[in-house]
Amino acid sequence: MLSAALDWYDAGCSVVRVATDGTKAPAGQWKEYQRRRPGRDQVVTWFADGHPGIGVVCGPVSGGLEMLELEGRAVSEGLVLALREHVEGAGHAELWQRIATGYTETSPSGGLHILYRVDGGLVDGNTKLAERPARDDELTHDDHGLLATKGKRPRRTLLETRGRGGFVVVAPSHGPVHPTGRAWRTVTGTPATIPTITPDERDVLHAAARALDQLPPPPPIPDPVPLDPDHRRGGTPPGEDFNQRATWNQILEPHGWRVAYQQGTRTYWTRPGKAHGVSAVTGGDHGDYLYVWTTSTELPAETALSKWRTYALLNHDGDWSAAAGVLRRQGYGTPAPEPARPVLAPLPTITATPSAAGTLAIVHQPPDTEVESTYARSDDGNALALIDRYGAVLRYCPERGRWLHWTGVRWEWCASGGGHAREYAKRIARALPEDDQAAIRHKARSLGAVGTTAMLTQGRHRSPHRRGPRPARRTPLRVEHTDRDH
Template sequence: MTSNPIRTNRPPVDVNCLTAALASCEAGLSVLPTRKDTKAPLTAWKPYQGRPATRAEIERWFRAPDTALALVCGRVSGNLEMLDFDLKGEAFAAWADVVKTEAPGLFERLVLERSQSGGRHAAYRCPGMIIPGNQKLAMRAIHTPDDAEVEIDGKRFRPRRHEDGFLVELVLIETRGEGGYFLCAPTPGYELIQGDFNRLPQLSPMERDILIHAAKAVSEWTRPAEVHGLGRGIPHDTPRQPGQDFNDRGDVRILLASHDWTSCGMRGANEQWRRPGKTTGISASLLGGRVFHCFSSNAAPFDPDQSYSPFAVYTLLTHGGQYHAAAKALAAQGFGNAPNGRPTTSNTATATAPISRSRAPLSQSKRWELARRRFPRFAFPWDIFPAEVAASLQQLARSCATSPTPLPAQAFCMVAGAVGRKLVVGIKDSWQEPLIFWAADIRDSGAGKTPPMWEMAKEIARRQDQEHERYKAENVSWERLSIKDRQGQLPPEKPRGYFSTNLTLEGVHAQLDGHPTGGMIILLNELSALISGQNQYKSGGTDRESWLCLHDGKPTRIVRAKEAVFINGARVQVCGGIQPGIFSKVFGGENGQFIDDGTVFRCLFTYEPSSHHELTGESWSQANRQTWNAILSRAFDWADKQDKPFRLTFPPESQARYFGWRNTLDVLRPDLPAPFSGFLPKAFGYAARLAGVIHAIAALHSGEDIPAELSREAMGLGMKAAHFYLGQAVDALSLLLHDGEAARPTEVSSRTILLASVLHKLAAETDNGRLAVKHVQNAYNREATPEEHIRTPHAMGGMLRACRLNITTGKHNANGHKSCYCLIWDEQTAEFLETMRRSLHCQQTLAQHGFSDEDMDFDESA
């Protein structure tokens, strides 16, 4: 009897991959078919870096046997990025430990899987930035006796020569980003262990940076050619023996500890160190006790992602980077070929030698350079808002053909005016911050400063109109009553003040007398009234001190010749636009009085250059208008229902984050320009105010009750916004001090960062040092969202000129385009790309810049 073969209904593995691929496509991911063994794509895959595959393509690909599923990273998949842990995931546990310490809860949000080789993948999306290409983050070196090929973890490597031997460089952790892909479950051999690829977490750039820095923290190897102080940068006429001897014998641990660095013990094969001013977390690694690798951006004099020999550490910490002077000092301590005899043979010289930490005071130019490095301009961090709110304000700006950058500060003013004194931020029992904002939009005439502001204020104006109509109708009825009928009745309640367009204290008092919330917003087409309005009663003295009290939320009493005016519980917001020249004259008047008394420091400045924004038929949609109006309406209604002020409190983790950030910033003040350092104390308060109003906007948008606690994450959003405004303040104050003659700032926005990314990719396509403007436009539009498209070459040229890039005066043939204007690839282009690179790096490292322990880490590289 012949037996039939056993048949099962189990689907083949590729059917599982087909189902997963279709689901991933639905989730906004670009998928690829690959070989499981070689991981090579089974189709030309470059098109799928720009567009997802269609359903028909996916069904065709994954019906073939033995087809593995891969996900394409980068923009096409919603800014997908993956961290790949090789060598069976040896560094995964150490990395996870760092992440859990630096940002509790972040690790648990990631999508994690085990790869077929036993490694690990950690995946996420980061929509708030441009995902870079693949990057190696953590390395290990294995020394070999010769150059014979070796096998490690199933892979074969050819050693390369290193000094007197050979070594193999192994990657422990690397990214898969723009232009990369990776195999994933349910491909056989891949196992999902946490999360779901179709529900990827969306991380902020700060959270992503924590993951990246944690990976760099466990790296075990840096190439000698990349280590500062191993012979490079030393003057030719300086004997190198002292530095080399210190590299061999000097104890860099004692040196670091003497400059307030803290040892944090071992993590994996590395010693971990924490920079001065931090209480938790790590800032650098010491590899093999000899190579100091810094990954913090706020660890001056060290640059981020740089490695230093002991000699370089000594030179930077004790001699301001002057290698010649450092070598002489070490020679005097007995290192190298000292003139007084043979060098010593112990480390006691390092331990006992007096190490001077004093240095000459910084020059004014150096102080300004430091301020610009610490607080650089970067694009407004729209991710502080719910996505619908950010989209609403950005579309409003497009509909008015203007920049969206000033609108958030105006939004803060309006929401704060709506809630008034009914919402306060309690940093601790003895310190409360009111929600009061003064927003100053510094731009040229014709830049479109006021139309968006008045569009945003329509709900406020509607309520004001409704209130006046109510009063008018009630007053008509009152006037018709006889004197007898009026007895025992109260006259109509005067109209409630929602907004004003003037700034006299008498007017503020009249509007806010008996006001239920004390909240009012003053909308100014010309912000110079904030200063000129303070001098309306010169015979009775200036009103400036009273306005400063109002900004601080304190009561004020103004004594006039005829009467005294007392204002208490006022929450007066001020916002408006001003031209750079007028700003310089008005706010810089009276011999700098408005700097000395702190008026300037109380403003949230946005200062942008003249730039082209294309006017189109786009309007502020009803849905986007309603998103914003609903927030304002709910804010007014919420405040009117509150019997007493609602206090937002800081739980311990928020307090720790805030105090660490404040203390880290405060130690910078002696080295900053004296006028600018005045912004810092106000920034400390503004960070709490910003956190409170951003927290409120999120709750009001959702229609939910405002939570009573400001979480650690919410506090981080306030600090991020505060740093944005500090970056703007550097240029605003420079304009003020230079009487309007300071160089105009470069626009830094999402569109200029995108332009820089496009130009960087086009660098290899220059034609006789030129790029056709039409060619740039086409490349830009391929990368941009439909809303961001530049519709004509003429508009593209306007944007390039606004970025101070040079366009040919005549027409040329370039990039396949006939007789067209071209971008000249010159030093201006290189400078623009570098400016945008540093700005983007700043955004990407905001996680180390005021958040927890890495809050202040900005890019300080040259």
């Protein structure tokens, strides 16, 4: 064991002892060896009596050492081959060859350890890369309790790393170091043949490992829906349409993202400013979302982002309304269908005197034309235009607080919400001129519910009033009263 411990030490590793109680933990005080290596004499003292457990501290203290571990369950489920296929599929067959023949070992539980150094010593802490939900036959007593009380199914790790400050038991440790008494065994290489890879190549390995994750993804962040009347009435908002029609290439590539490689329905991406490696993935079995793994971009990491949310973050700093406006101008989204409107009778003009037969003489007006610009751009101006044009077929009854409209045969009450009167008001608003920006703004307001309501409110004082529901006979404005609204 002393010879093996010195081999690890001479290969530049921070070597410590492993406890002999089956916990696989470091023995004694070891935290200082996360920052500095023990002296060679100290290692000799520790292992001269044949101590059965050799441990190595990963990270900068061991020259940027990192260990990628496939748990025994991952090995038995065929994930070694799957990992290799992902790495080679990314165009890095040579990388797999180097790490697979550099230094690998097996653990007593059937796991596989792949050790390598990262050039420059840029090694993160211990990181879980792939997990899956625990199967029923794997549940412990505590797991059953958690599932019963909180409805949470425990996870089982498939692939993870030991990095900065982490600790790993290495071959040929054996005996009481592991609960089974079995040994860690070298598969390929020696401590002296541990390969060095670049940070980008390390990212490729991590991305390939993450691709083997089997946990259900977190639910996507709900997309913001800017205030959009078309959407409320049944139209399709621009963001929703963009999610369906846009491609990730058109969203990401203008901002410096590049496709690293594709595998199945997944596309792996390299972030801006990075020559190689994998920073994010789109697509896959869980929906067409973007998952960013790195925190070195302006996008949130480790969450599901839709195309619409990603576009808004990259192009409009998260201003959803501004993003929706631009997309709408680009042709995304569909307007709401026109609401069902009351069927208006032809717009008649009522003469001041009845015909010889005692009925009202009717003369149909010409089609709507643009409202003259001589009216003030105000609610009162709109009301004047309404009464001047349609006053012959509209009346307001103060006693009832209701409008009446002429059907071409008789006067009927408008619905309580305005009904026909509101439709006439909208005709006025639609015919308003658009001579300049002020006129356009006035027209836009007039077309809205607030504008048409204000027009009708002002029009009450401009309309020739009808008094009560029982008009006198033989007047030009004969009202046939009914208790029903039409």
